[in-house]
Amino acid sequence: EDQVTQSPEALRLQEGESSSLNCSYTVSGLRGLFWYRQDPGKGPEFLFTLYSAGEEKEKERLKATLTKKESFLHITAPKPEDSATYLCAVHRGGSEKLVFGKGTKLTVNP
Amino acid sequence: KAGVTQTPRYLIKTRGQQVTLSCSPISGHRSVSWYQQTPGQGLQFLFEYFSETQRNKGNFPGRFSGRQFSNSRSEMNVSTLELGDSALYLCASSLQGLAGGDSGANVLTFGAGSRLTVL
Numbered sequence: 001e002d003q004v005t006q007s008p009e010a011l012r013l014q015e016g017e018s019s020s021l022n023c024s025y026t027v028s029g030l031r032g033l034f035w036y037r038q039d040p041g042k043g044p045e046f047l048f049t050l051y052s053a054g055e056e057k058e059k060e061r062l063k064a065t066l067t068k069k070e071s072f073l074h075i076t077a078p079k080p081e082d083s084a085t086y087l088c089a090v091h092r093g094g095s096e097k098l099v100f101g102k103g104t105k106l107t108v109n110p
Numbered sequence: 111k112a113g114v115t116q117t118p119r120y121l122i123k124t125r126g127q128q129v130t131l132s133c134s135p136i137s138g139h140r141s142v143s144w145y146q147q148t149p150g151q152g153l154q155f156l157f158e159y160f161s162e163t164q165r166n167k168g169n170f171p172g173r174f175s176g177r178q179f180s181n182s183r184s185e186m187n188v189s190t191l192e193l194g195d196s197a198l199y200l201c202a203s204s205l206q207g208l209a210g211g212d213s214g215a216n217v218l219t220f221g222a223g224s225r226l227t228v229l
Contacts, residue, residue: 031208032216043114043200043220044153087153091208091216096143096166097155098208098218 002027006088006101013078013108021073021104023088033071034098035064036087044087047073078108112136114203114221122227128189131224135182135203141210142184143218144176147198156199159184160207191228198223 003026013019025033032051036044048057050066057064061082063074073086085105089098115134123129135142144156155168159178176186182203188195200223205215 034218036220041222043202043222046217046219049217089153094209096141096158096160096207096209097168098143098145098153099155100145100153102152 002090002092002099004088004090004099004101006086006104008104009102010105011107013075013106015079015108015110016077018074018076018078020075021086021106023071023073023101024069025071025088025090025101026069027090027092027099029093030090031093032091033066034089034091035071035073036089038085038087038103047086075106078106080108080110082106083108114201114219116199116201116221116224118224119222120225120227122229123191124229125191125193127191128187129191129226130185130187131199131201131226133184133186133201133203133221135184135201136219139203139205139219140182141204141207142178142182143202143204143207144184144186145200145202146170147200147223148196153200156186158207165207188226193228196226196228198225 005024007022035047038044048064053068085103087103089100141160143158145153147153158166178184202218202220210216
């Protein structure tokens with residue numbers, strides 16, 4: 001059974017304090033690993049898709065990386081507007097479903 | 111470009127009733143997926159439709175059903191509601207679904223959800 005574990009569950013940072021979120025996964029035949037951001041009262045918003053170990057993608061202060069067992073979302077010099085829940089999900093080949101982790105709730109204090 | 115529209119946004123039902131939720135995908139998107147989000151279980155896959163055909167179904171009881179129309183709009187229905195059905199129901203659309211390759215056609219765009227409370 002596909003499993004996704006995110007850590008930590010919650011993270012508080014000061015503005016400008018860089019950190020990383022972890023997403024560990026177990027899936028047979030990974031086709032893609034997705035990162036989403038979810039703000040309160042809204043649906044998840046797409047950030048990145050990673051397809052193979054060693055791949056990296058960047059967007060503003062966010063950088064996602066992928067290994068064969070885990071993915072990291074690095075946040076550099078975060079701002080209060082980066083506060084949100086970050087969700088990781090995996091897609092197994094032959095399936096039309098994403099298996100999500102339970103998310104990391106990030107709070108960035110000014 | 112209009113996003114994914116879900117209606118209603120909020121609704122309250124009592125146990126035993128049934129509910130129908132609606133999802134209008136982004137124009138041109140042919141795949142629609144539904145997910146249930148609860149604090150305890152997170153997001154869980156319900157089903158996915160492409161060109162009016164259900165391609166995948168998650169591990170939910172038969173009380174949960176869905177359909178897709180020729181214009182790609184989708185509905186999901188939950189019959190005989192239980193307290194545990196209280197959740198945020200999210201719809202997502204994509205051009206071709208997750209199997210659409212890595213060209214961006216596989217990216218799921220989510221709506222804001224329908225918040226169901228069962229009393």
